[in-house]
Amino acid sequence: MLDVTDLSCKYGNARILENIFFTTRKGECIGIIGPNGSGKSTLLKTLSKVMKPASGSIVVCGKELKDISMNELARSMAVVPQDTNVDFNFSCLDIVLMGRHPHLGRFAVEGKKDYDIARQSMELTNTWHLKDRNISELSGGERQRVIIARALTQEPSVLLLDEPVSHLDINHQIEIMELIQHLKNDRGLLVIVVIHDLNLAARYCDRLILLNENTIQAAGTPSEVLTREHIRRAFRADVLVRRHPMTGTIYITLLNSITTTEPESDGKTIHLVCGAGTGTQLMYQLKTAGYNLTAGVLNVLDTDHETALHLNVNTIVDAPFSPITPESYAANVDALKAADYVVLSDVPFGWGNIKNLEAVLEVSGAKPVILIAGWQNRDFTGGKAGELIQAILNKGAVEVTSADEVVRKLAEI
Numbered sequence: 001m002l003d004v005t006d007l008s009c010k011y012g013n014a015r016i017l018e019n020i021f022f023t024t025r026k027g028e029c030i031g032i033i034g035p036n037g038s039g040k041s042t043l044l045k046t047l048s049k050v051m052k053p054a055s056g057s058i059v060v061c062g063k064e065l066k067d068i069s070m071n072e073l074a075r076s077m078a079v080v081p082q083d084t085n086v087d088f089n090f091s092c093l094d095i096v097l098m099g100r101h102p103h104l105g106r107f108a109v110e111g112k113k114d115y116d117i118a119r120q121s122m123e124l125t126n127t128w129h130l131k132d133r134n135i136s137e138l139s140g141g142e143r144q145r146v147i148i149a150r151a152l153t154q155e156p157s158v159l160l161l162d163e164p165v166s167h168l169d170i171n172h173q174i175e176i177m178e179l180i181q182h183l184k185n186d187r188g189l190l191v192i193v194v195i196h197d198l199n200l201a202a203r204y205c206d207r208l209i210l211l212n213e214n215t216i217q218a219a220g221t222p223s224e225v226l227t228r229e230h231i232r233r234a235f236r237a238d239v240l241v242r243r244h245p246m247t248g249t250i251y252i253t254l255l256n257s258i259t260t261t262e263p264e265s266d267g268k269t270i271h272l273v274c275g276a277g278t279g280t281q282l283m284y285q286l287k288t289a290g291y292n293l294t295a296g297v298l299n300v301l302d303t304d305h306e307t308a309l310h311l312n313v314n315t316i317v318d319a320p321f322s323p324i325t326p327e328s329y330a331a332n333v334d335a336l337k338a339a340d341y342v343v344l345s346d347v348p349f350g351w352g353n354i355k356n357l358e359a360v361l362e363v364s365g366a367k368p369v370i371l372i373a374g375w376q377n378r379d380f381t382g383g384k385a386g387e388l389i390q391a392i393l394n395k396g397a398v399e400v401t402s403a404d405e406v407v408r409k410l411a412e413i
């Protein structure tokens with residue numbers, strides 16, 4: 001529907017984009033993402049013929065873009081720019097009706113059909129109540145929605161939007177993204193949207209194009225593109241990428257800007273005994289502090305096991321909900337012996353994981369062991385776990401109360 005082959009874009013001699021290839025289909029939403037200055041708006045301007053490409057080809061609905069007149073293009077493609085400021089004193093309805101101009105004859109005025117289409121578009125974008133207001137008096141979010149209504153009034157088959165939700169509150173953000181979903185699903189529009197919010201991109205876009213370093217760094221489905229590694233490289237940010245249990249789409253949590261991460265360790269190794277989510281914050285903080293981390297024994301599907309996978313922590317695992325096997329126990333003892341320090345989270349102990357305490361006891365006294373307080377309330381073995389922890393403390397383990405304190409304590413050792 002809109003196919004791009006070997007496109008490159010320049011401002012003067014400044015090379016902005018090159019080697020851009022992608023194809024699109026009717027009824028899909030493509031998100032253009034990337035760090036500031038990576039060329040997202042430039043790409044959109046080139047696709048909409050506002051800017052001439054330095055080289056390459058853009059084909060819209062089977063025809064080379066360079067051979068399509070602006071008026072003809074406006075009948076198949078509508079654009080919602082990043083800056084929706086309008087300096088004229090037009091009513092919102094007048095602005096929306098301007099979307100009909102490409103369809104009208106040279107001297108024709110809008111008729112009932114045009115009004116009906118404009119009204120429909122304004123109702124879809126929840127702006128009909130603003131029809132008599134002066135566009136220059138609207139809030140940024142209201143104006144954005146009016147400009148989207150104008151774009152829809154063009155009855156395009158391709159809709160390009162440059163950061164359409166940047167001025168909107170979260171409710172209106174979802175409203176616009178759901179409108180986009182409706183337009184592609186029910187009207188078969190191809191939507192290409194520049195979007196900064198990676199979570200909205202993951203949720204509403206079928207495919208993403210990640211621009212970085214003058215070209216496409218990654219393209220594909222949201223889960224193919226929004227990996228920790230891709231985000232790290234493009235945005236210089238450390239994130240957690242997970243699948244949302246309710247929406248089923250992936251979501252991203254920002255952890256840290258990479259430039260602020262200053263390792264505090266000399267590459268020492270810590271073996272972490274944790275489980276049931278008690279190790280998640282610890283793993284992240286210890287990794288951020290620069291320690292090499294191992295963990296175990298964890299059950300597959302335990303929250304901490306998932307975190308370990310995200311953070312590339314070498315982990316000894318057993319099957320979900322299974323007690324620790326002799327093989328895992330032996331591997332855990334080996335990992336404990338190989339580590340410089342041992343950290344024991346405030347994990348609840350039952351008969352399934354009590355062997356982890358026996359393993360820690362085996363190395364206690366030989367190396368620093370730090371444990372997080374709270375075990376007294378988390379002993380589901382009728383006192384056996386408490387006895388083992390007391391024995392570990394008797395061998396010189398240090399008890400602290402938080403993950404932050406673990407990091408501080410380790411820095412002191």
Ligand SMILES: Nc1ncnc2c1ncn2[C@@H]1O[C@H](COP(=O)(O)OP(=O)(O)OP(=O)(O)O)[C@@H](O)[C@H]1O
Nearest residue numbers: 011012014016034035036037038039040041042043
């Ligand atoms: N008119 C112009 N003349 C010269 N350089 C420009 C022009 N417009 C943009 N640039 C430069 O081109 C590069 C890409 O800009 P562009 O606006 O396409 O990036 P973007 O990815 O949309 O950024 P943002 O996320 O900040 O909106 C930037 O380095 C920018 O400074």
